[in-house]
Structures are given as structure tokens and as C-alpha cells.
Amino acid sequence: MLFSAIALSVLACVATVEAAPTNEKRQQAQVIYGCTQPNTVALTFDDGPYWYIYDISNALTSRGAKGTFFFSGNNYQRIYDQGAIDQIKYAYNAGHQVASHTWGHKDLTSLTWDQIHDEMWRVELALQRIVGVQPAFMRPPYGNYDDEVLYASYIRGQKVVIWDFDSGDSVGASAAESKERYRTTSLNRPSTLLALNHETIESTAHDVIPYAIDRLQSAGYRLVTVAECLGEQPYQWTGAPQTPTSDWRC
Structure with missing residues (x-):
């Protein structure tokens, strides 16, 4: 019901969803704060x-x-720009996991029921088109969620991923500070780690991440995807990527 309604709304670029029930107990998506497989880092x-x-x-x-x-x-850029399409395909074809961070990076807890779904389904549609997958995991912007967000995620078949380690790169931590966080944590040697970083920061890409990988591997961790660190599947389904058409615009 939900997905057939969404499919009919593609051309209008607006998600059509069922109303949220108000007088019954609603199931909620699982919220993930850490890995479950020993000696893994995501x-x-x-x-x-x-x-x-x-x-x-x-x-x-x-x-x-x-x-x-x-x-x-x-x-930071539109997902249907050719550069963005190439970037997503590059990561996916290298065996990395791709997942949803919603469309416009809005605080989902400030949105209506329909707006929450609209933020979610547009990215899902884009990933279906670009690499042929329906993600099984989403991360809400700023890590913010409420009951409505969890219910929407549940009926969309997705789990909500937060983190138990923050490199601090999005809140002003220098590369040296982020590296020190990784160093200290690796010395404390927790069983697992689910680490938050940001793809859009140059020092993260060029300095922090190479250091973090080497440091964590030296400490005996396996660096895997979120799905692998949970022992689960990364996608609800997979299929063939599509050829871009004129309606790839929203």
C-alpha cells in the first residue's frame, strides 16, 4: 500500500503516504547505537x-x-548531479554499504508525518535508480528522532542507526583532536565501535581516516560495514541500476 502509493507519485516528486494511526499502539523501528559482532568497527x-x-x-x-x-x-550537492551519481557508484562498486541520510538534511522531529516520509523516500528512490538497492538502514540528520520518525522508519522497513563514537569532525574538532579520540578509544579497546565521521571534511578524508584505519586494525579490529557489524543484510532488496532519464530531478 505505502510503496505502491509512492510509486504513483514519482512524477509529482511528492510522496503519498497513509495517515499515521493515532489511537493504537504503533511498532517502532529498532534504534542501533553500536555493533554486535565482536572485534568489529563500522x-x-x-x-x-x-x-x-x-x-x-x-x-x-x-x-x-x-x-x-x-x-x-x-x-552539499544534488544526488542526481552526474558527479554525485559517479561518487555513489564508485563507493558501492568498491563494496562499501550505502544507506539513507534523508533528502534535505532536515531535523525530522520538526516535520509532519507526510514530510518525514517525503524526506525518506526521495533518497530511497535515488539509490534504487543509481545503484539498484533499497536500503535497510537510515540515519536521521543530527541523530534526532522521535516516535513518529521511528514509526515511519518501521513501516519503510528500515532500522535507525546512531553511533557510540563521534570523531567530532562536524563540531569543530581539528584533525589532531579527532585522531586523538581514535587513539584513546583504541587503547581502551571496547569490544566494538560504531564511529561517526563526515564525508564532506577534507581533513577527515586525507588525514583522520587513514590514521584511524591503521590504528584500529593494529588494535585487532575488523573494519566492516554497519550491516556486517550487526550480522544483518545491508539492503531490503537489490536489483539493476537504471539509466538516467529526464525525470531524475527530485
Whole structure:
């Protein structure tokens, strides 16, 4: 019902969704704050696609590691720009996980029911078109969620991913400070780590991430995707990517 309604609304670029029930107990999406598989680290990257994705992907791949990229549809650049399409395909084809960070990077807790779905489905549609996947995980912008967001995620078949380690790159931490956070944490040696980074920061891509990978691997961790660190599947389904057409605009 929900997805057939959405499919009919593609040309209008507006999601049509069922009204949220108000007088019944509603199931909520699972919220994930950490990995479950011992000795795993999931390095995650928000706010892309962006051109630093090539450097991050190469740093991971050259060291036998995988990462997870939470993409927005219209944040630093539009997801249907050819450069963004190429960036997403590059990461996906390298074996990294792609997931949703919603369309416009809005605080979902400030939106209406229909607006929440609209923010979610546009990115899902883009990932279906560009690489042929329906993501099983989403990260709400700023890590903010409420009951409405969790219910919307549940009926969309997605789990909500937060984090248990923040590199601090989005709140002004220098590269040296972010590296020190990784160093200290690796010395404390938690069983797992679900790490927040941002794809759009040059020092993160060129300095922090190569250091973090080497440091964490030296501490004995396997660097894997979010799905792998949970022992789950990254996508609800996979199919063939589509050829861009004139309606790839929103």
C-alpha cells in the first residue's frame, strides 16, 4: 500500500503516504547505537555524496576495510548531479554499504508525518535508480528522532542507526583532536565501535581516516560495514541500476 502509493507519485516528486494511526499502539523501528559482532568497527560517513568519497573509499579499500556511507539527496550537492551519481557508484562498486541520510538534511522531529516520509523516500528512490538497492538502514540528520520518525522508519522497513563514537569532525574538532579520540578509544579497546565521521571534511578524508584505519586494525579490529557489524543484510532488496532519464530531478 505505502510503496505502491509512492510509486504513483514519482512524477509529482511528492510522496503519498497513509495517515499515521493515532489511537493504537504503533511498532517502532529498532534504534542501533553500536555493533554486535565482536572485534568489529563500522566507520560511517554522513552528508555525502561529495568528492572526498574517492579518497575515503580508496583509503578503506587499500587496507582491506569497508565503510558505510549515509547519503543525503540535496545537502552539499544534488544526488542526481552526474558527479554525485559517479561518487555513489564508485563507493558501492568498491563494496562499501550505502544507506539513507534523508533528502534535505532536515531535523525530522520538526516535520509532519507526510514530510518525514517525503524526506525518506526521495533518497530511497535515488539509490534504487543509481545503484539498484533499497536500503535497510537510515540515519536521521543530527541523530534526532522521535516516535513518529521511528514509526515511519518501521513501516519503510528500515532500522535507525546512531553511533557510540563521534570523531567530532562536524563540531569543530581539528584533525589532531579527532585522531586523538581514535587513539584513546583504541587503547581502551571496547569490544566494538560504531564511529561517526563526515564525508564532506577534507581533513577527515586525507588525514583522520587513514590514521584511524591503521590504528584500529593494529588494535585487532575488523573494519566492516554497519550491516556486517550487526550480522544483518545491508539492503531490503537489490536489483539493476537504471539509466538516467529526464525525470531524475527530485
